[in-house]
Amino acid sequence: MTAAATTVRDIALEQPASIRVFEKFGIDYCCGGRKAIALACQERSLDLQTVLAAIESAAHGEGEPAQEWASASLEALCEHIVKTHHDYVRREIPRLWLLAQKVVARHGDTHPELVHIQQLIRGAGEDLIQHLGKEEQILFPSIVNMERNLTACGPRSLGCFGSVRNPIRVMMAEHDAAGDALAQIRRLSHDFVPPEGACPTYVGFYRALAEFEQDLHRHVHLENNILFPRAIEMDESCG
Ligand SMILES: [Fe+2]
Ligand SMILES: [Fe+2]
Structure with a gap:
Protein backbone atom coordinates (compact mmCIF):
# COMPACT_ATOMS: atom_id res chain seq x y z
CA MET A 1 0.00 0.00 0.00
CA THR A 2 1.27 3.50 -0.87
CA ALA A 3 2.48 5.56 2.12
CA ALA A 4 0.52 8.68 3.07
CA ALA A 5 3.69 10.79 2.79
CA THR A 6 4.46 9.76 -0.82
CA THR A 7 4.00 12.66 -3.21
CA VAL A 8 1.21 12.54 -5.77
CA ARG A 9 3.79 13.04 -8.53
CA ASP A 10 5.83 10.02 -7.42
CA ILE A 11 2.73 7.83 -7.25
CA ALA A 12 1.75 8.94 -10.78
CA LEU A 13 5.26 8.11 -12.04
CA GLU A 14 5.64 4.78 -10.27
CA GLN A 15 2.06 3.58 -10.75
CA PRO A 16 0.77 5.12 -14.00
CA ALA A 17 -2.65 3.48 -13.52
CA SER A 18 -3.12 5.86 -10.55
CA ILE A 19 -3.56 8.74 -13.03
CA ARG A 20 -7.14 7.60 -13.68
CA VAL A 21 -7.81 7.61 -9.93
CA PHE A 22 -6.40 11.14 -9.58
CA GLU A 23 -8.56 12.29 -12.48
CA LYS A 24 -11.64 10.71 -10.92
CA PHE A 25 -11.06 12.44 -7.58
CA GLY A 26 -9.90 15.75 -9.11
CA ILE A 27 -6.39 15.48 -7.60
CA ASP A 28 -3.72 17.43 -9.49
CA TYR A 29 -0.80 15.07 -10.18
CA CYS A 30 1.24 17.33 -12.49
CA CYS A 31 1.78 21.01 -11.54
CA GLY A 32 0.47 20.59 -8.00
CA GLY A 33 1.78 17.04 -7.66
CA ARG A 34 4.76 17.74 -5.42
CA LYS A 35 2.77 17.29 -2.24
CA ALA A 36 2.04 14.26 -0.08
CA ILE A 37 -1.03 12.26 -1.06
CA ALA A 38 -2.38 12.78 2.47
CA LEU A 39 -2.26 16.57 2.06
CA ALA A 40 -3.75 16.44 -1.45
CA CYS A 41 -6.69 14.41 -0.06
CA GLN A 42 -7.12 16.78 2.86
CA GLU A 43 -7.26 19.78 0.53
CA ARG A 44 -10.00 18.13 -1.55
CA SER A 45 -11.86 16.84 1.56
CA LEU A 46 -11.29 13.26 0.42
CA ASP A 47 -10.84 10.21 2.60
CA LEU A 48 -7.19 9.17 2.28
CA GLN A 49 -7.86 5.46 2.77
CA THR A 50 -10.54 5.46 0.04
CA VAL A 51 -8.14 7.09 -2.42
CA LEU A 52 -5.25 4.76 -1.48
CA ALA A 53 -7.51 1.73 -1.90
CA ALA A 54 -8.59 3.00 -5.35
CA ILE A 55 -4.92 3.44 -6.33
CA GLU A 56 -4.18 -0.07 -5.12
CA SER A 57 -6.99 -1.62 -7.13
CA ALA A 58 -6.12 0.47 -10.23
CA ALA A 59 -2.57 -0.93 -10.02
CA HIS A 60 -4.02 -4.40 -10.48
CA GLY A 61 -6.02 -3.34 -13.51
CA GLU A 62 -4.70 -2.21 -16.89
CA GLY A 63 -1.45 -0.25 -17.00
CA GLU A 64 -1.31 3.21 -18.57
CA PRO A 65 0.55 3.46 -21.85
CA ALA A 66 2.41 6.47 -20.35
FE1 LIG B 1 3.47 20.88 -24.40
FE1 LIG C 1 4.32 22.58 -21.94
Missing part, protein backbone atom coordinates in the same frame (compact mmCIF):
# COMPACT_ATOMS: atom_id res chain seq x y z
CA GLN A 67 4.69 3.94 -18.65
CA GLU A 68 6.67 3.32 -21.81
CA TRP A 69 7.72 6.98 -22.05
CA ALA A 70 10.21 6.52 -19.26
CA SER A 71 12.44 4.58 -21.69
CA ALA A 72 11.37 5.73 -25.20
CA SER A 73 13.56 8.17 -27.12
CA LEU A 74 13.01 11.83 -26.22
CA GLU A 75 12.38 12.52 -29.91
CA ALA A 76 9.50 10.01 -29.93
CA LEU A 77 8.13 11.53 -26.72
CA CYS A 78 8.28 15.08 -28.15
CA GLU A 79 6.48 13.88 -31.30
CA HIS A 80 3.82 12.16 -29.22
CA ILE A 81 3.25 15.30 -27.12
CA VAL A 82 2.87 17.48 -30.22
CA LYS A 83 0.59 15.09 -32.12
CA THR A 84 -1.58 14.14 -29.17
CA HIS A 85 -1.70 17.12 -26.84
CA HIS A 86 -0.60 20.22 -28.77
CA ASP A 87 -2.94 19.43 -31.66
CA TYR A 88 -5.77 18.86 -29.16
CA VAL A 89 -5.15 22.22 -27.42
CA ARG A 90 -5.14 24.04 -30.78
CA ARG A 91 -8.41 22.33 -31.78
CA GLU A 92 -10.16 22.79 -28.47
CA ILE A 93 -9.36 26.37 -27.53
CA PRO A 94 -11.39 28.03 -30.33
CA ARG A 95 -14.28 25.64 -29.54
CA LEU A 96 -14.14 26.52 -25.82
CA TRP A 97 -14.10 30.23 -26.65
CA LEU A 98 -17.17 29.82 -28.83
CA LEU A 99 -19.03 27.79 -26.20
CA ALA A 100 -18.07 30.34 -23.50
CA GLN A 101 -19.40 33.16 -25.66
CA LYS A 102 -22.72 31.36 -26.12
CA VAL A 103 -23.28 30.45 -22.46
CA VAL A 104 -22.28 33.92 -21.25
CA ALA A 105 -24.70 35.53 -23.73
CA ARG A 106 -27.56 33.30 -22.56
CA HIS A 107 -26.84 32.75 -18.86
CA GLY A 108 -24.17 35.29 -17.82
CA ASP A 109 -26.70 37.53 -16.05
CA THR A 110 -28.02 34.76 -13.78
CA HIS A 111 -24.66 32.95 -13.47
CA PRO A 112 -21.97 35.65 -13.22
CA GLU A 113 -19.29 32.99 -12.58
CA LEU A 114 -19.57 32.18 -16.30
CA VAL A 115 -18.17 35.62 -17.16
CA HIS A 116 -15.19 34.96 -14.90
CA ILE A 117 -14.69 31.50 -16.45
CA GLN A 118 -14.82 33.05 -19.92
CA GLN A 119 -12.08 35.55 -18.98
CA LEU A 120 -9.92 32.79 -17.50
CA ILE A 121 -10.25 30.50 -20.51
CA ARG A 122 -9.53 33.36 -22.91
CA GLY A 123 -6.34 34.38 -21.07
CA ALA A 124 -5.15 30.81 -20.45
CA GLY A 125 -5.94 29.81 -24.05
CA GLU A 126 -3.92 32.69 -25.55
CA ASP A 127 -0.99 31.95 -23.24
CA LEU A 128 -1.12 28.22 -23.99
CA ILE A 129 -1.07 28.72 -27.76
CA GLN A 130 2.08 30.83 -27.40
CA HIS A 131 3.52 28.23 -25.03
CA LEU A 132 3.06 25.44 -27.58
CA GLY A 133 4.90 27.52 -30.18
CA LYS A 134 7.89 28.03 -27.84
CA GLU A 135 8.10 24.30 -27.12
CA GLU A 136 7.82 23.33 -30.77
CA GLN A 137 10.19 25.98 -32.11
CA ILE A 138 12.79 26.23 -29.36
CA LEU A 139 12.78 23.68 -26.57
CA PHE A 140 11.80 20.43 -28.29
CA PRO A 141 14.25 20.91 -31.21
CA SER A 142 17.03 21.60 -28.66
CA ILE A 143 16.19 18.38 -26.81
CA VAL A 144 16.01 16.36 -30.04
CA ASN A 145 19.34 17.81 -31.26
CA MET A 146 20.97 17.09 -27.93
CA GLU A 147 19.76 13.48 -28.02
CA ARG A 148 20.87 12.96 -31.63
CA ASN A 149 24.26 14.48 -30.89
CA LEU A 150 24.74 12.33 -27.84
CA THR A 151 23.67 9.19 -29.70
CA ALA A 152 26.08 9.98 -32.53
CA CYS A 153 29.11 11.03 -30.47
CA GLY A 154 28.61 9.38 -27.07
CA PRO A 155 28.66 10.99 -23.64
CA ARG A 156 30.82 14.01 -22.92
CA SER A 157 30.95 14.84 -26.64
CA LEU A 158 31.35 18.35 -27.94
CA GLY A 159 28.48 20.25 -29.44
CA CYS A 160 25.64 19.84 -27.00
CA PHE A 161 23.20 22.62 -27.63
CA GLY A 162 23.54 24.77 -24.52
CA SER A 163 21.65 24.19 -21.33
CA VAL A 164 18.03 23.22 -21.61
CA ARG A 165 17.48 24.17 -17.98
CA ASN A 166 16.49 27.79 -18.61
CA PRO A 167 13.81 27.16 -21.24
CA ILE A 168 12.53 24.25 -19.10
CA ARG A 169 12.21 26.55 -16.08
CA VAL A 170 10.19 29.02 -18.17
CA MET A 171 7.95 26.25 -19.56
CA MET A 172 7.31 24.88 -16.06
CA ALA A 173 6.31 28.33 -14.77
CA GLU A 174 3.88 28.59 -17.68
CA HIS A 175 2.46 25.14 -16.84
CA ASP A 176 1.86 26.37 -13.29
CA ALA A 177 -0.01 29.42 -14.61
CA ALA A 178 -2.21 27.28 -16.88
CA GLY A 179 -2.80 24.78 -14.06
CA ASP A 180 -3.82 27.62 -11.71
CA ALA A 181 -6.29 28.99 -14.27
CA LEU A 182 -7.86 25.53 -14.73
CA ALA A 183 -8.02 25.01 -10.95
CA GLN A 184 -9.85 28.34 -10.62
CA ILE A 185 -12.26 27.29 -13.39
CA ARG A 186 -12.86 24.00 -11.58
CA ARG A 187 -13.72 25.89 -8.37
CA LEU A 188 -15.96 28.45 -10.10
CA SER A 189 -17.82 25.70 -11.97
CA HIS A 190 -18.25 23.53 -8.84
CA ASP A 191 -16.09 20.76 -10.29
CA PHE A 192 -17.63 21.22 -13.76
CA VAL A 193 -21.13 20.36 -12.57
CA PRO A 194 -23.74 22.47 -14.41
CA PRO A 195 -26.80 23.74 -12.51
CA GLU A 196 -29.99 21.67 -12.46
CA GLY A 197 -31.87 21.98 -15.76
CA ALA A 198 -28.92 23.60 -17.60
CA CYS A 199 -29.27 23.80 -21.39
CA PRO A 200 -27.24 21.44 -23.64
CA THR A 201 -24.71 24.17 -24.51
CA TYR A 202 -24.05 24.82 -20.81
CA VAL A 203 -23.63 21.07 -20.16
CA GLY A 204 -21.42 20.73 -23.25
CA PHE A 205 -19.27 23.69 -22.17
CA TYR A 206 -18.61 22.22 -18.73
CA ARG A 207 -17.92 18.77 -20.20
CA ALA A 208 -15.46 20.31 -22.67
CA LEU A 209 -13.72 22.18 -19.82
CA ALA A 210 -13.44 18.98 -17.77
CA GLU A 211 -11.92 17.13 -20.75
CA PHE A 212 -9.58 20.04 -21.41
CA GLU A 213 -8.34 19.95 -17.80
CA GLN A 214 -7.82 16.18 -18.00
CA ASP A 215 -5.81 16.47 -21.21
CA LEU A 216 -3.75 19.35 -19.80
CA HIS A 217 -2.88 17.28 -16.73
CA ARG A 218 -1.75 14.33 -18.88
CA HIS A 219 0.20 16.70 -21.15
CA VAL A 220 1.97 18.52 -18.31
CA HIS A 221 2.67 15.23 -16.53
CA LEU A 222 4.55 13.95 -19.61
CA GLU A 223 6.57 17.18 -19.80
CA ASN A 224 7.20 18.08 -16.13
CA ASN A 225 7.64 14.57 -14.79
CA ILE A 226 9.16 12.61 -17.69
CA LEU A 227 10.48 14.68 -20.63
CA PHE A 228 12.07 17.56 -18.71
CA PRO A 229 13.85 15.52 -15.99
CA ARG A 230 15.21 13.15 -18.66
CA ALA A 231 16.36 16.11 -20.82
CA ILE A 232 18.12 17.72 -17.83
CA GLU A 233 19.83 14.42 -17.00
CA MET A 234 20.97 14.09 -20.63
CA ASP A 235 22.16 17.72 -20.65
CA GLU A 236 24.30 17.01 -17.58
CA SER A 237 25.83 13.96 -19.21
CA CYS A 238 26.99 16.24 -22.06
CA GLY A 239 29.54 17.70 -19.63
Whole structure:
Protein backbone atom coordinates (compact mmCIF):
# COMPACT_ATOMS: atom_id res chain seq x y z
CA MET A 1 0.00 0.00 0.00
CA THR A 2 1.27 3.50 -0.87
CA ALA A 3 2.48 5.56 2.12
CA ALA A 4 0.52 8.68 3.07
CA ALA A 5 3.69 10.79 2.79
CA THR A 6 4.46 9.76 -0.82
CA THR A 7 4.00 12.66 -3.21
CA VAL A 8 1.21 12.54 -5.77
CA ARG A 9 3.79 13.04 -8.53
CA ASP A 10 5.83 10.02 -7.42
CA ILE A 11 2.73 7.83 -7.25
CA ALA A 12 1.75 8.94 -10.78
CA LEU A 13 5.26 8.11 -12.04
CA GLU A 14 5.64 4.78 -10.27
CA GLN A 15 2.06 3.58 -10.75
CA PRO A 16 0.77 5.12 -14.00
CA ALA A 17 -2.65 3.48 -13.52
CA SER A 18 -3.12 5.86 -10.55
CA ILE A 19 -3.56 8.74 -13.03
CA ARG A 20 -7.14 7.60 -13.68
CA VAL A 21 -7.81 7.61 -9.93
CA PHE A 22 -6.40 11.14 -9.58
CA GLU A 23 -8.56 12.29 -12.48
CA LYS A 24 -11.64 10.71 -10.92
CA PHE A 25 -11.06 12.44 -7.58
CA GLY A 26 -9.90 15.75 -9.11
CA ILE A 27 -6.39 15.48 -7.60
CA ASP A 28 -3.72 17.43 -9.49
CA TYR A 29 -0.80 15.07 -10.18
CA CYS A 30 1.24 17.33 -12.49
CA CYS A 31 1.78 21.01 -11.54
CA GLY A 32 0.47 20.59 -8.00
CA GLY A 33 1.78 17.04 -7.66
CA ARG A 34 4.76 17.74 -5.42
CA LYS A 35 2.77 17.29 -2.24
CA ALA A 36 2.04 14.26 -0.08
CA ILE A 37 -1.03 12.26 -1.06
CA ALA A 38 -2.38 12.78 2.47
CA LEU A 39 -2.26 16.57 2.06
CA ALA A 40 -3.75 16.44 -1.45
CA CYS A 41 -6.69 14.41 -0.06
CA GLN A 42 -7.12 16.78 2.86
CA GLU A 43 -7.26 19.78 0.53
CA ARG A 44 -10.00 18.13 -1.55
CA SER A 45 -11.86 16.84 1.56
CA LEU A 46 -11.29 13.26 0.42
CA ASP A 47 -10.84 10.21 2.60
CA LEU A 48 -7.19 9.17 2.28
CA GLN A 49 -7.86 5.46 2.77
CA THR A 50 -10.54 5.46 0.04
CA VAL A 51 -8.14 7.09 -2.42
CA LEU A 52 -5.25 4.76 -1.48
CA ALA A 53 -7.51 1.73 -1.90
CA ALA A 54 -8.59 3.00 -5.35
CA ILE A 55 -4.92 3.44 -6.33
CA GLU A 56 -4.18 -0.07 -5.12
CA SER A 57 -6.99 -1.62 -7.13
CA ALA A 58 -6.12 0.47 -10.23
CA ALA A 59 -2.57 -0.93 -10.02
CA HIS A 60 -4.02 -4.40 -10.48
CA GLY A 61 -6.02 -3.34 -13.51
CA GLU A 62 -4.70 -2.21 -16.89
CA GLY A 63 -1.45 -0.25 -17.00
CA GLU A 64 -1.31 3.21 -18.57
CA PRO A 65 0.55 3.46 -21.85
CA ALA A 66 2.41 6.47 -20.35
CA GLN A 67 4.69 3.94 -18.65
CA GLU A 68 6.67 3.32 -21.81
CA TRP A 69 7.72 6.98 -22.05
CA ALA A 70 10.21 6.52 -19.26
CA SER A 71 12.44 4.58 -21.69
CA ALA A 72 11.37 5.73 -25.20
CA SER A 73 13.56 8.17 -27.12
CA LEU A 74 13.01 11.83 -26.22
CA GLU A 75 12.38 12.52 -29.91
CA ALA A 76 9.50 10.01 -29.93
CA LEU A 77 8.13 11.53 -26.72
CA CYS A 78 8.28 15.08 -28.15
CA GLU A 79 6.48 13.88 -31.30
CA HIS A 80 3.82 12.16 -29.22
CA ILE A 81 3.25 15.30 -27.12
CA VAL A 82 2.87 17.48 -30.22
CA LYS A 83 0.59 15.09 -32.12
CA THR A 84 -1.58 14.14 -29.17
CA HIS A 85 -1.70 17.12 -26.84
CA HIS A 86 -0.60 20.22 -28.77
CA ASP A 87 -2.94 19.43 -31.66
CA TYR A 88 -5.77 18.86 -29.16
CA VAL A 89 -5.15 22.22 -27.42
CA ARG A 90 -5.14 24.04 -30.78
CA ARG A 91 -8.41 22.33 -31.78
CA GLU A 92 -10.16 22.79 -28.47
CA ILE A 93 -9.36 26.37 -27.53
CA PRO A 94 -11.39 28.03 -30.33
CA ARG A 95 -14.28 25.64 -29.54
CA LEU A 96 -14.14 26.52 -25.82
CA TRP A 97 -14.10 30.23 -26.65
CA LEU A 98 -17.17 29.82 -28.83
CA LEU A 99 -19.03 27.79 -26.20
CA ALA A 100 -18.07 30.34 -23.50
CA GLN A 101 -19.40 33.16 -25.66
CA LYS A 102 -22.72 31.36 -26.12
CA VAL A 103 -23.28 30.45 -22.46
CA VAL A 104 -22.28 33.92 -21.25
CA ALA A 105 -24.70 35.53 -23.73
CA ARG A 106 -27.56 33.30 -22.56
CA HIS A 107 -26.84 32.75 -18.86
CA GLY A 108 -24.17 35.29 -17.82
CA ASP A 109 -26.70 37.53 -16.05
CA THR A 110 -28.02 34.76 -13.78
CA HIS A 111 -24.66 32.95 -13.47
CA PRO A 112 -21.97 35.65 -13.22
CA GLU A 113 -19.29 32.99 -12.58
CA LEU A 114 -19.57 32.18 -16.30
CA VAL A 115 -18.17 35.62 -17.16
CA HIS A 116 -15.19 34.96 -14.90
CA ILE A 117 -14.69 31.50 -16.45
CA GLN A 118 -14.82 33.05 -19.92
CA GLN A 119 -12.08 35.55 -18.98
CA LEU A 120 -9.92 32.79 -17.50
CA ILE A 121 -10.25 30.50 -20.51
CA ARG A 122 -9.53 33.36 -22.91
CA GLY A 123 -6.34 34.38 -21.07
CA ALA A 124 -5.15 30.81 -20.45
CA GLY A 125 -5.94 29.81 -24.05
CA GLU A 126 -3.92 32.69 -25.55
CA ASP A 127 -0.99 31.95 -23.24
CA LEU A 128 -1.12 28.22 -23.99
CA ILE A 129 -1.07 28.72 -27.76
CA GLN A 130 2.08 30.83 -27.40
CA HIS A 131 3.52 28.23 -25.03
CA LEU A 132 3.06 25.44 -27.58
CA GLY A 133 4.90 27.52 -30.18
CA LYS A 134 7.89 28.03 -27.84
CA GLU A 135 8.10 24.30 -27.12
CA GLU A 136 7.82 23.33 -30.77
CA GLN A 137 10.19 25.98 -32.11
CA ILE A 138 12.79 26.23 -29.36
CA LEU A 139 12.78 23.68 -26.57
CA PHE A 140 11.80 20.43 -28.29
CA PRO A 141 14.25 20.91 -31.21
CA SER A 142 17.03 21.60 -28.66
CA ILE A 143 16.19 18.38 -26.81
CA VAL A 144 16.01 16.36 -30.04
CA ASN A 145 19.34 17.81 -31.26
CA MET A 146 20.97 17.09 -27.93
CA GLU A 147 19.76 13.48 -28.02
CA ARG A 148 20.87 12.96 -31.63
CA ASN A 149 24.26 14.48 -30.89
CA LEU A 150 24.74 12.33 -27.84
CA THR A 151 23.67 9.19 -29.70
CA ALA A 152 26.08 9.98 -32.53
CA CYS A 153 29.11 11.03 -30.47
CA GLY A 154 28.61 9.38 -27.07
CA PRO A 155 28.66 10.99 -23.64
CA ARG A 156 30.82 14.01 -22.92
CA SER A 157 30.95 14.84 -26.64
CA LEU A 158 31.35 18.35 -27.94
CA GLY A 159 28.48 20.25 -29.44
CA CYS A 160 25.64 19.84 -27.00
CA PHE A 161 23.20 22.62 -27.63
CA GLY A 162 23.54 24.77 -24.52
CA SER A 163 21.65 24.19 -21.33
CA VAL A 164 18.03 23.22 -21.61
CA ARG A 165 17.48 24.17 -17.98
CA ASN A 166 16.49 27.79 -18.61
CA PRO A 167 13.81 27.16 -21.24
CA ILE A 168 12.53 24.25 -19.10
CA ARG A 169 12.21 26.55 -16.08
CA VAL A 170 10.19 29.02 -18.17
CA MET A 171 7.95 26.25 -19.56
CA MET A 172 7.31 24.88 -16.06
CA ALA A 173 6.31 28.33 -14.77
CA GLU A 174 3.88 28.59 -17.68
CA HIS A 175 2.46 25.14 -16.84
CA ASP A 176 1.86 26.37 -13.29
CA ALA A 177 -0.01 29.42 -14.61
CA ALA A 178 -2.21 27.28 -16.88
CA GLY A 179 -2.80 24.78 -14.06
CA ASP A 180 -3.82 27.62 -11.71
CA ALA A 181 -6.29 28.99 -14.27
CA LEU A 182 -7.86 25.53 -14.73
CA ALA A 183 -8.02 25.01 -10.95
CA GLN A 184 -9.85 28.34 -10.62
CA ILE A 185 -12.26 27.29 -13.39
CA ARG A 186 -12.86 24.00 -11.58
CA ARG A 187 -13.72 25.89 -8.37
CA LEU A 188 -15.96 28.45 -10.10
CA SER A 189 -17.82 25.70 -11.97
CA HIS A 190 -18.25 23.53 -8.84
CA ASP A 191 -16.09 20.76 -10.29
CA PHE A 192 -17.63 21.22 -13.76
CA VAL A 193 -21.13 20.36 -12.57
CA PRO A 194 -23.74 22.47 -14.41
CA PRO A 195 -26.80 23.74 -12.51
CA GLU A 196 -29.99 21.67 -12.46
CA GLY A 197 -31.87 21.98 -15.76
CA ALA A 198 -28.92 23.60 -17.60
CA CYS A 199 -29.27 23.80 -21.39
CA PRO A 200 -27.24 21.44 -23.64
CA THR A 201 -24.71 24.17 -24.51
CA TYR A 202 -24.05 24.82 -20.81
CA VAL A 203 -23.63 21.07 -20.16
CA GLY A 204 -21.42 20.73 -23.25
CA PHE A 205 -19.27 23.69 -22.17
CA TYR A 206 -18.61 22.22 -18.73
CA ARG A 207 -17.92 18.77 -20.20
CA ALA A 208 -15.46 20.31 -22.67
CA LEU A 209 -13.72 22.18 -19.82
CA ALA A 210 -13.44 18.98 -17.77
CA GLU A 211 -11.92 17.13 -20.75
CA PHE A 212 -9.58 20.04 -21.41
CA GLU A 213 -8.34 19.95 -17.80
CA GLN A 214 -7.82 16.18 -18.00
CA ASP A 215 -5.81 16.47 -21.21
CA LEU A 216 -3.75 19.35 -19.80
CA HIS A 217 -2.88 17.28 -16.73
CA ARG A 218 -1.75 14.33 -18.88
CA HIS A 219 0.20 16.70 -21.15
CA VAL A 220 1.97 18.52 -18.31
CA HIS A 221 2.67 15.23 -16.53
CA LEU A 222 4.55 13.95 -19.61
CA GLU A 223 6.57 17.18 -19.80
CA ASN A 224 7.20 18.08 -16.13
CA ASN A 225 7.64 14.57 -14.79
CA ILE A 226 9.16 12.61 -17.69
CA LEU A 227 10.48 14.68 -20.63
CA PHE A 228 12.07 17.56 -18.71
CA PRO A 229 13.85 15.52 -15.99
CA ARG A 230 15.21 13.15 -18.66
CA ALA A 231 16.36 16.11 -20.82
CA ILE A 232 18.12 17.72 -17.83
CA GLU A 233 19.83 14.42 -17.00
CA MET A 234 20.97 14.09 -20.63
CA ASP A 235 22.16 17.72 -20.65
CA GLU A 236 24.30 17.01 -17.58
CA SER A 237 25.83 13.96 -19.21
CA CYS A 238 26.99 16.24 -22.06
CA GLY A 239 29.54 17.70 -19.63
FE1 LIG B 1 3.47 20.88 -24.40
FE1 LIG C 1 4.32 22.58 -21.94
